Amino acid sequence: MRILHTMLRVGNLERSLHFYTQVLGMKLLRKHDFPDGKFTLAFVGYGDEREQAVLELTHNWETEHYELGNGYGHVAIGVDDVYQTCAKIRAAGGNIVREPGPMKHGNTVLAFVEDPDGYKIELLGGHE
Structure with missing residues (x-):
């Protein structure tokens, strides 16, 4: 067993992709739109997700902002x-x-x- 990914909900996918790829130097590994569900999944990381844990950025098309809550750490x-x-x-x-x-x-x-x-x-x- 191993950790596959951590999912973060993001309000603006392009802004988040810019941050994770251009600022933190990750690579966009894959991205898929789900029109029937009105959401997009984008996976970013530093290496092949078959070998390393990655981040899943989930963008629900009709949600621009999320409350982080008090349970998330980093x-x-x-x-x-x-x-x-x-x-x-x-x-x-x-x-x-x-x-x-x-x-x-x-x-x-x-x-x-x-x-x-x-x-x-x-x-x-x-x-x-």
Whole structure:
């Protein structure tokens, strides 16, 4: 068994695809419209989904905004250098919501970025 994907509902698919592909450097792996159900599924990730977990971006055509609720935490992405990654994300227009630095009560270097829908993405150092 393995984790296949995490699904996030997004209000504007093109804006979210831009963020995940252009700002975070993922690839659009596949995208499919379901006209009868009025929704689109887009899968993004850093590698082949047969080998790696990916994100499923679900866009319900008639919904422009979602409340995140208080149960969602974050998606974590391992990077080699958190400081350098944040500089690239910022240059690409990304929103850094927790500047890079050591975590409280530990030594792990991390940062948080927010996607266009408000989902938090944690960047963890020393993982590439």
